[in-house]
Amino acid sequence: MAAGCTFDDVIDVTVFIVDPESKFETIWKVVPEYWGNAPHPTLTGVGVTWLYGFQFEIKVIAKLPETSDG
Incomplete structure (x- = not known):
């Protein structure tokens, strides 16, 4: 929860996989x-x-949550 973010704030995920053919479905x-x-x-x-x-x-890239302070 760095910078006040949660999984709801995630906008982009990149997964680098060794041997993706055998691991993709599991991941x-x-x-x-x-x-x-x-x-x-x-x-x-x-x-x-x-x-x-x-x-x-x-x-993972996340957007900072909007705040009402400003």
Whole structure:
């Protein structure tokens, strides 16, 4: 919840996946756990050949929530 953001504030998700053919379906099963039914944020899966010590990496962009102070 950095900067006061929640999963509702996420607008873009990029997942870098080593061997995406075998892992894509498993990784994407968690989407409804965090965002429920559509509409979801933009979701992009990118197949890569190597990540340092990981099988996948997730990059998330969120918008700052609007405040009423100003």
